Amino acid sequence: MSIELTILGNSSATPTLNRFPSAQYLNMLDHHMLIDCGEGTQMQMRRYKIKKSKIKHVFISHVHGDHILGLPGMIFSMNLNSREEPLHIYGPQNVFDLLDLFIKSSDTHLRFEIVKHITQDQRPEVLLENTVLKVTSFPLYHRVPTTGFVFEEQARLRRINVDACEKAHIPFTYYTDLKRGKDYVSADGKTVIENEKLTYYTGDPVAYAYCSDTQYDERILPHIKGVDLLYHESTFLHEKLERAIETMHTTALQAGMIAQKAQVRKLLIGHFSSRYDDLDVLLQEAKTQFEHTEIAAEGKTFVLD
Amino acid sequence: MSIELTILGNSSATPTLNRFPSAQYLNMLDHHMLIDCGEGTQMQMRRYKIKKSKIKHVFISHVHGDHILGLPGMIFSMNLNSREEPLHIYGPQNVFDLLDLFIKSSDTHLRFEIVKHITQDQRPEVLLENTVLKVTSFPLYHRVPTTGFVFEEQARLRRINVDACEKAHIPFTYYTDLKRGKDYVSADGKTVIENEKLTYYTGDPVAYAYCSDTQYDERILPHIKGVDLLYHESTFLHEKLERAIETMHTTALQAGMIAQKAQVRKLLIGHFSSRYDDLDVLLQEAKTQFEHTEIAAEGKTFVLD
Numbered sequence: 303m304s305i306e307l308t309i310l311g312n313s314s315a316t317p318t319l320n321r322f323p324s325a326q327y328l329n330m331l332d333h334h335m336l337i338d339c340g341e342g343t344q345m346q347m348r349r350y351k352i353k354k355s356k357i358k359h360v361f362i363s364h365v366h367g368d369h370i371l372g373l374p375g376m377i378f379s380m381n382l383n384s385r386e387e388p389l390h391i392y393g394p395q396n397v398f399d400l401l402d403l404f405i406k407s408s409d410t411h412l413r414f415e416i417v418k419h420i421t422q423d424q425r426p427e428v429l430l431e432n433t434v435l436k437v438t439s440f441p442l443y444h445r446v447p448t449t450g451f452v453f454e455e456q457a458r459l460r461r462i463n464v465d466a467c468e469k470a471h472i473p474f475t476y477y478t479d480l481k482r483g484k485d486y487v488s489a490d491g492k493t494v495i496e497n498e499k500l501t502y503y504t505g506d507p508v509a510y511a512y513c514s515d516t517q518y519d520e521r522i523l524p525h526i527k528g529v530d531l532l533y534h535e536s537t538f539l540h541e542k543l544e545r546a547i548e549t550m551h552t553t554a555l556q557a558g559m560i561a562q563k564a565q566v567r568k569l570l571i572g573h574f575s576s577r578y579d580d581l582d583v584l585l586q587e588a589k590t591q592f593e594h595t596e597i598a599a600e601g602k603t604f605v606l607d
Numbered sequence: 608m609s610i611e612l613t614i615l616g617n618s619s620a621t622p623t624l625n626r627f628p629s630a631q632y633l634n635m636l637d638h639h640m641l642i643d644c645g646e647g648t649q650m651q652m653r654r655y656k657i658k659k660s661k662i663k664h665v666f667i668s669h670v671h672g673d674h675i676l677g678l679p680g681m682i683f684s685m686n687l688n689s690r691e692e693p694l695h696i697y698g699p700q701n702v703f704d705l706l707d708l709f710i711k712s713s714d715t716h717l718r719f720e721i722v723k724h725i726t727q728d729q730r731p732e733v734l735l736e737n738t739v740l741k742v743t744s745f746p747l748y749h750r751v752p753t754t755g756f757v758f759e760e761q762a763r764l765r766r767i768n769v770d771a772c773e774k775a776h777i778p779f780t781y782y783t784d785l786k787r788g789k790d791y792v793s794a795d796g797k798t799v800i801e802n803e804k805l806t807y808y809t810g811d812p813v814a815y816a817y818c819s820d821t822q823y824d825e826r827i828l829p830h831i832k833g834v835d836l837l838y839h840e841s842t843f844l845h846e847k848l849e850r851a852i853e854t855m856h857t858t859a860l861q862a863g864m865i866a867q868k869a870q871v872r873k874l875l876i877g878h879f880s881s882r883y884d885d886l887d888v889l890l891q892e893a894k895t896q897f898e899h900t901e902i903a904a905e906g907k908t909f910v911l912d
Contacts, residue, residue, distance in 0.1 A: 316684045319653050323680075341680045342647045348624050365712045367683045371676065375628075375646045378672045379621045396712040403708055407670045407701040409751050446714045 305330045305455065305508055305606040307531065309598045310346040312572035314515075314537050314551070315368050317341065321600060323368035324514055324573060326533070327352050330453055331434045335359040337451065337512050343372030344379055350601055354380050355387075359430065361437070362393030362421075363514060364448035370397060374404045377416070385414045392419040392429050392439070394447050423447040426525060432456075440525035442516035444550045450516070452525060455507035457483075466500050508606045511566075514573050517547065518556035523564050530606050532566040533598060535573035536584050542575075554584040558591025572598035610635045610760065610813055610911040612836065614903045615651040617877035619820075619842050619856070620673050622646065626905060628673035629819055629878060631838070632657050635758055636739045640664040642756065642817050648677030649684055655906050659685050660692075664735065666742070667698030667726075668819060669753035675702060679709045682721070690719045697724040697734050697744070699752050728752040731830060737761075745830040747821035749855045755821070757830060760812035762788075771805050813911045816871075819878050822852065823861035828869050835911050837871040838903060840878035841889055847880075859889040863896025877903035 306329045311322030323340025327347070334356040336343070347354060354376060363369055370393075380389065391397065398418050405412065419429060423441045430437040434456055439449040459481040467477070472486055472495075480486065486495040511526040514535040526532055537551035546553050552560075554571060561569035571588050574581060581597050588595040596604075611634045616627030628645025632652070639661040641648070652659060659681060668674055675698075685694065696702065703723050710717065724734060728746045735742040739761055744754040764786040772782070777791055777800075785791065791800040816831040819840040831837055842856035851858050857865075859876060866874035876893050879886060886902050893900045901909075 315687050317650050317653070317680075319650075322650070341677065342650060345622050345624075345627075345647060348622070367680050367709070367713060371680045372646065375622075375672050375676045382620050396708075400705075400708055400712060403701075403705055404672070407705060408672060 305510070306603050307510060307533075307606070308350060308352065308603045309570075309572065309600050310343055310350065310352075311338075311340050312574060312598045312600055313340075313368070314535075314573045314575050315366075316576040317368075318576045318579075321574065321576070322346050323371070324363075325372060326512070326598075327357075328453060328510065330510075331455060333359065333435060335361065335437075335453075337361045338363055338369040338514070339372040339376060340368045341371040344376045346600070347376075355383060355385060357389070358387070359390045359437075360392070361429070361439075361451050361512075362391065362397050363442070363450065363512070364444060364446050365394055365396050365400070366446065366515070369514075370400070373397070374401060377401070377405075377412070378408075378410060380414070381410065381412050388415040388417050390417045390419060390430075392421055392437075394423070395420050421449050423449050438525070440522065442513060442522065443519040444515045444517065448515060450511060450513040450522065450525065452509060452511045452529065454509040458504045458507050460497070460501035461504050463500055463502055470495055470500065472500065505607070510606060513560075515551055517550040518552045518560065520560075520563065522560070526560075526564045526566065528565050528567075530567045531570065531604065532561055532564065532568070533570045533572060534560055536571035536588060537573050537575050539578075539583060539587055554587040555591060558588035558595060561588075561592040561595065567594065569595040570598040570604065571595060610815070611908050612815060612838075612911070613655060613657065613908045614875075614877065614905050615648055615655065615657075616643075616645050617879060617903045617905055618645075618673070619840075619878045619880050620671075621881040622673075623881045623884075626879065626881070627651050628676070629668075630677060631817070631903075632662075633758060633815065635815075636760060638664065638740060640666065640742075640758075642666045643668055643674040643819070644677040644681060645673045646676035649681045651905070652681075660688060660690060662694070663692070664695045664742075665697070666734070666744075666756050666817075667696065667702050668747070668755065668817070669749060669751050670699055670701050670705070671751065671820070674819075675705070678702070679706060682706070682710075682717070683713075683715060685719070686715065686717050693720040693722050695722045695724060695735075697726055697742075699728070700725050726754050728754050743830070745827065747818060747827065748824040749820045749822065753820060755816060755818040755827065755830065757814060757816045757834065759814040763809045763812050765802070765806035766809050768805055768807055775800055775805065777805065810912070815911060818865075820856060822855040823857045823865065825865075825868065827865070831865075831869045831871065833870050835872045836875065836909065837866055837869065837873070838875045838877060839865055841876035841893060842878050842880050844883075844889060844892055859892040860896060863893035863900060866893075866897040866900065872899065874900040875903040875909065876900060 313321035
């Protein structure tokens with residue numbers, strides 16, 4: 303199963319002709335998730351052939367228009383498309399206050415349940431966990447309560463070495479434990495075979511961290527340390543540092559610094575101010591600090607493995 | 608001065624790949640107005656080179672997502688662009704409840720005033736009137752309180768026939784009255800000259816009526832009678848009449864009937880269901896009732912004169 307991140311919007315507050323506000327689609331081990339949902343997200347999903355009906359979880363970092371204004375329209379469209387499956391939304395309390403008022407004002411009768419998961423921005427918190435993945439929120443540092451998110455694959459199951467298992471006459475009933483990395487111990491305790499001799503390694507679990515919006519702040523380092531892919535906002539070039547500080551945003555240079563200090567494998571930068579037509583200047587600036595940087599280009603899909 | 612209507616969106620509830628939800632830009636005698644503001648309106652304005660800063664009046668027909676979800680984002684962008692001029696919004700009370708909650712939740716400090724004009728849907732009401740135009744709302748018949756709008760040019764000023772006035776030795780101070788159609792009467796009351804001999808006719812004033820969303824309802828006829836341009840919703844083909852009745856929308860055939868009964872000069876149809884890829888079938892159906900019909904095609908500007 304693949305882990306794929308598709309960028310639906312990379313613009314900060316004001317959208318441009320070619321750039322929509324923040325939204326990302328993450329397909330992680332068959333869990334279909336949206337991360338933020340700026341104005342026009344449902345149009346972008348249509349453009350990039352992502353079915354609204356597949357989305358089960360929506361993670362909202364904070365209540366600024368460029369991160370949430372696409373949510374009511376997407377919910378209304380899901381309703382028109384006769385959705386019946388619950389939609390899990392994770393976000394601050396006032397996301398739900400706004401949704402409730404919208405739904406009430408427009409006299410909309412939802413056919414499906416919105417399952418509310420209210421986030422807080424004071425400490426890390428596990429929002430979703432099952433056998434294959436875990437999603438954790440952690441505090442960011444912006445003008446309103448804001449959280450980042452880490453999406454982590456759980457430890458991968460090992461693959462059975464069928465030949466070795468058959469030769470050693472291992473009963474099938476042991477296979478689940480073997481996949482989980484346990485050594486084989488026969489019922490009478492007389493035979494012990496190390497796990498490595500009966501299974502194959504299938505790779506390390508991967509992790510993706512999402513940080514938007516935030517000032518440059520090293521308090522986030524413990525939460526994003528060593529992730530395979532880090533998305534970090536880069537609203538301005540460093541020559542606009544004063545404006546970045548005033549608005550509690552990050553410069554491209556600072557995003558590169560954070561990635562370097564967190565020792566991540568790859569950095570994606572986004573949330574660009576509408577003043578930049580040419581995004582390459584932001585990319586080059588981030589790269590002075592951290593070489594493995596890419597633009598979170600709209601419509602582009604990044605595969606983690 | 609020209610009267611120009613530019614279509615920014617013509618889709619009903621769910622946007623399609625090429626069609627945005629309801630929004631129109633009306634430039635009437637140098638009054639720059641938006642009519643409805645569906646999700647993505649600010650992107651469409653950018654696409655069609657309509658400056659947000661020019662807009663002074665926004666008319667909202669009703670509180671359904673496809674007519675209002677672009678409003679908060681447009682307001683936030685105006686604020687980021689340092690707007691200081693007041694913005695007049697005309698709409699039902701709950702438009703303002705939603706805006707207030709959005710502004711409060713996102714901790715936004717507006718640099719400009721939003722002047723609230725609360726509409727009601729029980730009777731016609733003059734919303735804006737000055738020497739050059741008049742805007743009136745009137746009840747439509749939909750699932751939530753909804754109004755249509757009529758935008759009317761006031762009686763046009765006549766143009767001075769300079770030669771005739773000079774020959775008759777008319778003092779300049781009389782010109783304003785002459786433009787307004789009054790006959791010339793000299794100070795001593797001895798000389799009377801008919802206005803037609805001193806001025807030129809400059810054409811009849813024009814009127815534009817906007818009707819979205821509504822069931823087919825002849826109670827609207829007195830309000831739209833004889834307008835130069837009528838926009839009327841045409842959500843469905845007539846084969847979907849049952850669905851139109853259930854959702855309180857109109858079919859293309861019914862839109863043509865209303866235009867014919869109201870004896871308008873031209874009909875524009877819009878607010879199309881996303882089920883129709885080919886809009887020509889809707890146009891042809893409306894034309895069976897009223898020949899002078901056009902599609903309210905996105906990006907197209909209709910000039911009234």
